[in-house]
Amino acid sequence: MQSFTYERAASAEQAAAAVAARPDAKFISGGTNLLDLMKLEIERPAHLVDISRLPLDRIEETAAGGLRVGAQVRNSDLAADPRVRSRYPMLTQALLAGASGQIRNKASTSGNLLQRTRCPYFYDRNMPCNKREQGSGCAALQGFNRMHAVLGASQACIAVHPSDMAVAMAGLDARIETISPGGETRTIPIGDLHRLPEATPHVETVLSHGEMIVAVTLPPPPPGRQVYRKVRDRASYAFALVSVAAIVEKSGDRIRSARIAMGGVAAKPWRATEAERMLAGAAASDGAFTDAAEAALAGAVGHGDNDFKIPLAKRTMRHTLAAAAESA
Amino acid sequence: MTETKTSNRSRETRSGVIGRPFDRIDGPLKVRGDATYAYENTLEGTAFGYILGAAVAKGRIAEIDTAEAERAPAVLLVMTHRNAPAQPDFGPAVMPTVPEVFTRARPALNSERVRYYDEPVALVVAETFEAARAAAGLIKVRYDEEPGLYDLPGHVADAYAPKRTNAGFETDSVIGDFESAFAAAPVKVDATYRTPFEHHNPMEPHATLAAWLGNELTIHTSAQTLANFRAAVASTLRIPLERVRIISPFIGGGFGSKLIAHADTILAALAAQVLQRPVKIALTRQQMFANAGHRAEMIQQVRLSTDTDGRLTGIAHDVWSATSSFEEYCEQTAVFARSLYAAPNRLTRHRLVPLDINRGEWMRSPGEAPGMLAFECAMDELAERLGLDPIELRIRNEPAQDPERGVPFSTRNLVACMEEGARRFGWQRRNPTPGSAREGRNLIGYGMAAAIRPNYIGAATARVAIDRDGRVTARLDMTDIGTGSYTILTQIAADSLGVPISSIKVELGDSRFPRTAGSGGSWGAASAGSALHNACTALKQRILDAAQSSEASPLRGANTTEASFADGEVRLGQRSASLADLVRRIAPDGFEAEGSVAAGAATQSYKAFSQHSYGAHFAEIAVDCDTGEIRMRRMLAVMGAGRILNPKTARSQIIGGMTWGIGAALMEQTVLDPRYGHFVNHDLAEYHVPVNGDVPQMEVVFLEEHDDKANPFGAKGIGELGVCGAGAAVANAIYNATGVRVREFPITLDKLLPDLPVIAI
Incomplete structure (x- = not known):
């Protein structure tokens, strides 16, 4: 770990300006990911701006009937909030399926969204990695890639985004509010926050340097039953092999609408829009769920060790849709 | 939640100190953070x-x-x-x-x-x-x-035979003519298993x-x-x-x-x-x-042949293991198979493929951990082929004496362990047809496996002293690696000297103390314990000698052939005195004595008897029929491991071992990248060990046993016995649940998925 200077931000505007002022500065909140990366010198910020104490730790009702979640709300608090539990149960399920109790107590909402990939080649400075060192190559492509992406990957990078929370938020059409160094604010649909790797895997989001997330707004809960299903190698404290967030709204035996997001399959939470379109108006049947799952993975490409993710994602989606439809 | 049932009452000594479930003496220190690492x-x-x-x-x-x-x-x-x-x-x-x-x-x-x-x-x-x-x-x-060379499977043809395996065993063993017996047999299994690199x-x-x-x-x-x-x-x-x-x-x-x-x-x-x-x-x-060492990747071929009644005619266990190019390590993976089941024709072999990696090291239950994972699955495959219950198959092949050494067993309660386990576990509820038990979207399976682990004794010396206030201090360079050494050694000294455990202070972990074999190979309790026992015996003799001869002694001139130390008193014939009072009177500076035990392999008892601990593992698992996720439901181990010195620390050892079995069966694997020669998943986020959520209800039962050939207490090593066969019980349960036999460990869901049928919703 390289030495760094540290300051505690007094306000969101000041925090954004402080990071923007130095190309080698970074925000730090819970530090559950950044500190690990700094110890391994994968991240080497020379200056840290601590935003964990900013008054961005409230969950408020919106006029539209949704919730506005401050960027500094801890994962544990967000999962436990009665309004989240009753109106966005999928989000609570996803949060509690992630990490460990200790980590959830430290991790912030915005930090969870911006956590970096767990690709073991990214985590080892001796290995080629285009995300860590542009142009050095991707060791995972021909290497041990059991945990890696089957959708939206490129020859430059096949890493996945590890968050569970973000997958549920993607299914809920969350919107990300940011503040820029100049004080301007903007709102980004969660689906547009993360970028696919293409030729520039080191650029992971659309945020500019110094632009800081201040809140995540959840629209009013969509009609239908919400289910988050995470598939993993052990019962706790493991990253998703695949996960599915599904909301199915029914009318009699037919599906009125469905929202589906997948985790563990891409560099961002993956919204299965084609599957959603197919399900709208379809009979709630095994066949429809199976067809939707096929459509959701239609473009999927395995890289060897992770080939199984394609059938696994299909099977998981089929069953998760069925579970969401059961009492919807 | 876990539950332990122990039945170990009848052999308690007069003071009842040995065999009682004392809490760990170092527990409060550790809970308070006062144990300095x-x-x-x-x-x-x-x-x-x-x-x-x-x-x-x-x-x-x-x-x-x-x-x-x-x-x-x-x-x-x-x-x-x-x-x-x-x-x-x-x-x-x-x-x-x-x-x-x-x-x-x-x-x-x-x-x-x-x-x-x-x-x-x-x-x-x-x-x-x-x-x-x-x-x-x-x-x-x-x-x-x-x-460099980093690929074991690709270089099996270049394997060589080492001079010996770890712990000094013969590299190969050949009895009878396995190949002919195998060729002629009406029923056989020929299965190749792979076990991965693992880290401690x-x-x-x-x-x-x-x-x-x-x-x-x-x-x-x-x-x-x-x-x-x-x-x-x-x-x-x-x-x-x-x-x-x-x-x-x-x-x-x-x-x-x-x-x-x-x-x-x-x-x-x-x-x-x-x-x-x-x-x-x-x-x-x-x-x-x-x-800091690892368990090496291995390929194991197990061949079993029987007559039509399920009596083994041949056993062969061949092991190819990765080793280091600069320092050899050959895990004794097939050695247990030399003692486990009867068969007239037998073959075990160890071969090594040197890779450009660091040396493998001893890792919990070296030999049995990977070896039984393969072998006890092959036994399950054989039972199915024969249409026999897996327990019945093992009973039919129970040997009367050690099948390769030709010497009697000191004690062997494998059959009793399996039968008691079957009764307690509800083994009769197991559906022998794989893939036929379902609860909701879960496929349910039962599995079992045998456990065997050698009883090692390492050379050890202990020193014990008693001061004028009757306080006893035992010193030896033994270690407590979380197993309970402090506690059982305290019990042994208290039992021998007939004083309460509060009078005993055991000091370990300093090379200035007399040398022991330390903690490893499950030999700690028996080795250090025997040395301490002998030291206490020598101390008692010193006290008795002085008690008889010292002019200050209230027991002077008493008949020494009927001496006892109990309840803080020394009794000589009809006369008795407080131990502390006696020492104060006759030896104001106290007494000190040493005791030793020789390495087991050098003893007559070791040569004349096959000494092992035994057990039976049972597992119930659930497999999600949609995702293939495997989750443990419950486990039971019934152990015959000699006299149990402390059922609480012994149980902790066994459930720790069973947890290692879960890890080996379901998740532990370090991936060696054949391009770079590095272990890719080298942290605890990517190298999975079982966490609390993976460990189900576990029950541990110790059968009453006393091995008088092993040592003065009749106790045998138990630390690693819990691992032996535990993973195979899990793997066999997965097969019973799904009908899918995965021979490449760990059994992760990706290996089940291709053969897991899609079940209608």
């Missing part, structure tokens, strides 16, 4: 070291630029092969004999050669840990990289604080066997053994990875010598994967 020790002026590891797996250091690191703030020393103190060469690649493997020099930073990925290439010592770590990042190394991952990393006072070196470290560390340090630094003191009173787990000294110990000792101040070094979690 190696890296927590602090000495005035301590400096902090940080190791930089090689970025390539094979080659040589062409250039190493340490200038920037040397200029970095608070840096005291940057040590590389160019300036490290001279050390002996490492020595030849062949497997060193015992004790050479424990005593040989283990030089670090003594060569430009890189033998494995992440081998130390530099050590930075600074005023703080942070300064040392930051400076290590400033060192620039250029390597001349050479192609004790909670406490390998860590050392080394300090010199004059020419005396004191090392606070985390060691299972102090004598090995002492010998390796003395050999490497070329100083007399007597000038090295090893201190290791508390150890946060070792699992075999702390039997020998590693780079943290050697480099701390060297740096402390150079700087003339104490130096502290810990391996990072990532560094532990390359620098």
Whole structure:
């Protein structure tokens, strides 16, 4: 770990300006990911701006009937909030399926969204990695890639985004509010926050340097039953092999609408829009769920060790849709 | 929740101290944080070291630029092969004999050669840990990289036969004519299994604080066997053994990875010598994967043949294992198969493929852990082929004596373990047709496997003293690696001397105390315990001699043939006296005595009897029919392991072992990248060990047993017995649940999925 200077931000505007002022500065909140990366010198910020104490730790009702979640709300608090539990149960399920109790107590909402990939080649400075060192190559492509992406990957990078929370938020059409160094604010649909790797895997989001997330707004809960299903190698404290967030709204035996997001399959939470379109108006049947799952993975490409993710994602989606439809 | 049932009542001694479930004596210290572990020790002026590891797996250091690191703030020393103190060469690649493997020099930073990925290439010592770590990042190394060999399956044809296996067993065993028997048999199984690289991952990393006072070196470290560390340090630094003191009173787990000294110990000792101040070094979690041993990857072929009644006519167990190109290690993977089941024709063989990796080391239940994982699955496959219950198959092949050594068993309660286990577990509810039991979307399966583990005894000496107030102090260089050594040794001394456990103080983990074999191979309790027992016997004799002869003795002249020590009193015939009072009167300075036990292999009892612990494991698992996720539902182990000294610490040992079985069956695997020669998933996020959510309800039952051939207590090793066969019980349960036999461990869901039927919703 390289030495760094540290300051505690007094306000969101000041925090954004402080990071923007130095190309080698970074925000730090819970530090559950950044500190690990700094110890391994994968991240080497020379200056840290601590935003964990900013008054961005409230969950408020919106006029539209949704919730506005401050960027500094801890994962544990967000999962436990009665309004989240009753109106966005999928989000609570996803949060509690992630990490460990200790980590959830430290991790912030915005930090969870911006956590970096767990690709073991990214985590080892001796290995080629285009995300860590542009142009050095991707060791995972021909290497041990059991945990890696089957959708939206490129020859430059096949890493996945590890968050569970973000997958549920993607299914809920969350919107990300940011503040820029100049004080301007903007709102980004969660689906547009993360970028696919293409030729520039080191650029992971659309945020500019110094632009800081201040809140995540959840629209009013969509009609239908919400289910988050995470598939993993052990019962706790493991990253998703695949996960599915599904909301199915029914009318009699037919599906009125469905929202589906997948985790563990891409560099961002993956919204299965084609599957959603197919399900709208379809009979709630095994066949429809199976067809939707096929459509959701239609473009999927395995890289060897992770080939199984394609059938696994299909099977998981089929069953998760069925579970969401059961009492919807 | 867990539950333990023990039945071990009838053999309690008069004082009832042995066999009782005492809480661990060191428990309160650990809960309060008052047990000081190696890296927590602090000495005035301590400096902090940080190791930089090689970025390539094979080659040589062409250039190493340490200038920037040397200029970095608070840096005291940057040590590389160019300036490290001279050390002996490492020595030849062949497997060193015992004790050479424990005593040989283990030089670090003594060569430009890189033998494995992440081998130390530099050590930075600074005023703080942070300064040392930051400076290590400033060192620039250029390597001349050479192609290496990192692929076991691709080089099985190049395998060679080592001279012996670990623990000194014969490499091969041949009895009868297996090939002919196998060819002629009406029923057979020929199955090849793969087990992966695994890593010990004790909670406490390998860590050392080394300090010199004059020419005396004191090392606070985390060691299972102090004598090995002492010998390796003395050999490497070329100083007399007597000038090295090893201190290791508390150890946060070792699992075999702390039997020998590693780079943290050697480099701390060297740096402390150079700087003339104490130096502290810990391996990072990532560094532990390359620098602190592993279990090697293996390919195992198991061939079994029977007559139509399920009586084995042939057993063959062939093992191909990865080893290191510079120091051989051959896990005794097929050795247990020489003693487990009867068969007239038998064949076991061990072969090695050298790779450019660090040496494998002893890892919890070496031999049985991977070997039984394969073999006991093959037995399950055979039972199905025969249409026999797996327990019945094993009963039909129960040997009357050790099938290869031809000597009687000291005790063997394998059949009783299986039958008692079947009754308690509800084994009759198992549906023998795989894939036929469902609860909701879960497929349910039952599995079982046998357990066997040799009873080792290592040479050990203990010293015990009693003072004028009746306080007893036992000292030996034994260690407590979380197993309960402090507690059972206290019980043994209290039992022998007939005093309450509160009168006993057991001091361990200091090489100034008499030498033992330390903790390893499940020999700790029997070895150190026997030595302490003998020391107490000698102490009692001293007291009795003095009690008879001393003029101050109230027991002077009493009949000594009927002597007893109980309830704090010494009884001689009809006369008795308080032990403390007696000592105060006849020996104001107290008494002291030593006792020893010889290594088991050298004893007549060991030669005349086949000595093992046995058990039966049962597992119930659920497999999600949609995702293939495997989750444990419950486990049961019934053990016949001699007399149980403390059912509470013994149970903890067994459930720990069963948890290792879950890990081996379901998740533990280190992936060696064949392109770079590094362990890819070298942290605890990517290398999965079972967490609480993975460990189900576990029940442990000890059958009443007393092995009078083993040692004075009739106890046998239990530490590793819990691992043996546990993973196979899990694997067999998965087969029973799904009908899918996965022969490549760990059984992760991706291996089940292709054959897992899609079940209608």
